[in-house]
Amino acid sequence: MVAERARVVVVGAGIAGVACAAELVRAGVPVQIRERARVAGGRMASKRFDGRPADIGAAYFTVSDPDFAEVVRGWAAAGLAREWTDTFVAYSAQGRREVPGPMRWAAPRGLRSLIEHLAAGLPVTVDRLVLGVEPGPTVDGEPCAAVALAMPGPQAALLLDPALAAATAAVQAQRWSPSLTGVLRFPGRRWPDFRGAFVNDHPLLTVVCDDGDRRGDGAPVLVAHTTPEFAAGHLAQPTGAAPAIEQAVRDLFGLPEPAEHVHVHRWTYAKPTVGGDGTYHLDADGIGLAGDAFGVTSRVQTAWRSGRALGRALATTLRA
Structure with missing residues (x-):
């Protein structure tokens, strides 16, 4: 000892x-x-x-290391983690397409x-x-x-x-880049079927996840992650970014109804760039x-x- x-x-x-x-x-x-x-x-x-959790940091995780896989198996056995999806959609100027990739894991309880x-x-x-x-x-x-x-x-x-x-x-x-996470709670599910979306070449959005699908409870909740450039202009007052994030998400999916509630979380150091x-x-x-x-x-x-x-x-x- x-x-x-x-x-x-x-x-x-x-x-x-x-x-x-x-x-x-x-x-x-x-x-x-x-x-x-x-x-x-x-x-x-x-x-x-x-009373319902929503993930406001990492959107999901992937597994390739055998030792980490053993940890994940323990989470899964405890009912804390589940395989979510191996396919995202990608939105760009060319339209919408499916993007296959590694299995993304999610956590029903956050x-x-x-x-x-x-x-x-x-x-x-x-x-x-x-x-x-x-x-x-x-x-x-x-x-x-x-x-x-x-x-x-x-x-x-x-x-x-x-x-x-x-x-x-x-x-x-x-070196690190910032991001904002917006949790948008809607009165109902009105968006096209998807699990997670990469939003390419967008001035505001980078990733949007269907949190009801990710959590497995079908709740009408979307979680959006912003670009570093947009986040950098709202670090002092992140709540002020809520209307712009909501509008960008509604425009992306063609949603007719406004969100009932939007929560914005600031990540000054969201992702390492160096x-x-x-x-x-x-x-x-x-x-x-x-x-x-x-x-x-x-x-x-x-x-x-x-x-x-x-x-x-x-x-x-x-x-x-």
Whole structure:
């Protein structure tokens, strides 16, 4: 058993942070997860509207890694995840066409339920804002053996003391783009049959999902994701973007009725456009970085693999 003084602080309870902490616990390394939000989940976020969840972060996830597939089988066995669709439609100036692809998975209770399942039994403290990481390393003045920052690089940069040069350089190398997510609740289902749609060369929309189909309950709910350019102009007041998002969705599908309610969520750091080298970062200062910025493509599986790899590397280092 690793001594208590070898405690690792994981900052961020998204899938990368939870995967990292789970590996440390398996290795017998004491760990704490600190999450600034009121719930775990990160960008696998879900929000309830009249008791019904809607995903406001990631739209779905895909599976190609055998180890991640085993995790997904556990979610499926627990009734938390299901195969959704391997076909989206694509809208463009040339019209509408079907686009086959990998199987996309969805979560009937919301993607956040998957993080909660992974985090079961782990020491997660929510609503805990971390203010600074300094040499030692220390987190908010408390010494620890190592720190894992599982969050977008620009957010990690705000926590790092400049003296932690290697980690600071690693997060400053990342570049991220914003997005807005609009949840549109309609009085009835009036749109053409589809599951998810890629919207190409559109000034506002990138992806729209039929959330009733994705969730499996048939609710008349659409979830729309915007372009980075549109989002950048509405980060200060995202609610002000609701009318434009609603109109764009209604125009796309030819919907005669307005939505009964539109909720807009802001993601200042939605997607990495320039990521990190390798699968994770771990330096001699005891600072680790993990997340979907470390990988060829930005996806849920990438973040899980990054967090797991960092957790294993930290466990090996602390046992040496």
